[in-house]
Amino acid sequence: NAGVTQTPKFRVLKTGQSMTLLCAQDMNHEYMYWYRQDPGMGLRLIHYSVGEGTTAKGEVPDGYNVSRLKKQNFLLGLESAAPSQTSVYFCASSYTGFRIDEQYFGPGTRLTVT
Amino acid sequence: KNQVEQSPQSLIILEGKNCTLQCNYTVSPFSNLRWYKQDTGRGPVSLTIMTFSENTKSNGRYTATLDADTKQSSLHITASQLSDSASYICVVGKANTGTASKLTFGTGTRLQVTL
Numbered sequence: 692n693a694g695v696t697q698t699p700k701f702r703v704l705k706t707g708q709s710m711t712l713l714c715a716q717d718m719n720h721e722y723m724y725w726y727r728q729d730p731g732m733g734l735r736l737i738h739y740s741v742g743e744g745t746t747a748k749g750e751v752p753d754g755y756n757v758s759r760l761k762k763q764n765f766l767l768g769l770e771s772a773a774p775s776q777t778s779v780y781f782c783a784s785s786y787t788g789f790r791i792d793e794q795y796f797g798p799g800t801r802l803t804v805t
Numbered sequence: 806k807n808q809v810e811q812s813p814q815s816l817i818i819l820e821g822k823n824c825t826l827q828c829n830y831t832v833s834p835f836s837n838l839r840w841y842k843q844d845t846g847r848g849p850v851s852l853t854i855m856t857f858s859e860n861t862k863s864n865g866r867y868t869a870t871l872d873a874d875t876k877q878s879s880l881h882i883t884a885s886q887l888s889d890s891a892s893y894i895c896v897v898g899k900a901n902t903g904t905a906s907k908l909t910f911g912t913g914t915r916l917q918v919t920l
Contacts, residue, residue, distance in 0.1 A: 697846070733809065733894070734849075735912030781848050791837050791856060791898075794908075796848030 693717055695797035697782050699727070703803045712800050713765040714782030722785045722796065724766035729776040730772060734781065740765055747792045772804045807832040809897050814908035817917045822885055826914045828895030833915040836900035840869050840880045843892045852880070852893075859917065885918045893915070 698713045714723065721742050726734040736749030740759040756768045758759060765784075769776060779801050783794040809830045830838070837856050838862050841849035853869040855878075858895045861870050866883045882889055892913040899907040 699827075731912060733896075733912050734908075735910070736908070785911070793851050793854060793856050797844070798848050 695782055695784055695790050697780075697797040699800060700798070701801050704769075704805055706771050708774060709768070709770050710772065710802075711769075712780055712782075712802075714765045714767070714784075715763055715781075716758075716765075716784040716795070717763065718784060718786070718795065719762070720761075720784035720786050720795075722787060722792075723759065724783040724785075725765065725767045726781045726783065727733050727751065728781060732773070734798060737767065739778075762805065772802075776802045777804045778802060784801065792805050807897075807909045809895055809909050811895050811911040811914050813914060814912075815915040815917070817919060818885055820885055820887060820918050822920055824885060824892050824916065825880075825914070826880045826884050826895075828880070829878050829911070830878070830895070830897045830909060830911075832897040832899050832909050833899040835873060836875075836898040838868070838869075838871055838878050839898070839908075840878075841896060845891070846892040849894055864914075864918040866867065879900055882916075885916075887918050887920070890916060890918045 695716045699730050724739040728734045735751050738757040743762040746757045758766045760782040782797040783790045785794045812827045839854045840852040843849040855871045857873040870879045871878045892915045895911040896914040
C-alpha cells in the first residue's frame with residue numbers, strides 16, 4: 692500500500708497562474724481532506740470530502756476549488772494563484788469522519804507563488 | 806475561540822534522555838486529542854488518539870496523558886533516540902460537528918535529539 696500520495700512535490704507559480712494538486716489514496720477511505728501549513732501556524736483545513744462526488748468548505752476555502760470525481764482521488768485547484776497561497780499543502784484521508792478516526796497524511800506539496 | 810497551545814516551542818536534549826512536551830487547549834466541546842509526529846519535509850504521522858475518558862495512552866516509547874478537567878495534555882518521550890528529532894503536534898477534535906471531525910492543530914514543538 693502506498694497510503695496517501697501527492698503530486699507534485701514542489702511547484703513554483705507566478706501570480707495569476709493556475710494549477711491542480713492531486714491527492715490519491717489506496718486505503719478505500721471515504722473521507723479526504725486538504726490542509727495548508729504555514730510557518731508559525733497550525734495546519735488549517737481548506738476543503739474536505741465525505742465521499743465520492745461530495746465536497747465541503749473548511750476553515751480557509753477562499754481561492755481554492757476541489758473535486759472528488761473518484762473515491763481514491765481528491766484534487767485541489769488554484770484558479771489564480773496569489774503570493775498568500777505560498778504554503779505547504781497536505782492531503783489526508785480517513786475511513787470515516789467519526790470522531791476518533793485516524794487521519795493519514797500525504798508527504799506534502801511545497802508551493803511557492805512569486 | 807478554539808485554540809491549542811504547545812510548549813516549549815523548541816527543545817534540544819541528549820540522546821537517551823527523557824523529555825515531556827506540553828499542550829493546553831480551549832477547544833469546546835471536546836471530543837478527542839491526538840499527538841502527531843512530523844519529520845522535516847514529511848506529513849504528520851499519528852502517535853496517539855485519546856478521548857475524554859482516557860487519561861493515558863502509550864505507543865512504544867511515547868506516552869500521552871490527558872487531563873480533560875484542566876484541558877491539558879502531555880507527551881512523554883522515554884530514552885530518546887536521534888530518530889525522535891521531529892516536530893510534535895498536538896491536535897484537538899471538536900464534538901458535535903456534523904459530518905466531519907473538526908480538528909484544531911497546535912503549532913508544534915520542535916525536538917532535536919543530539920549525541
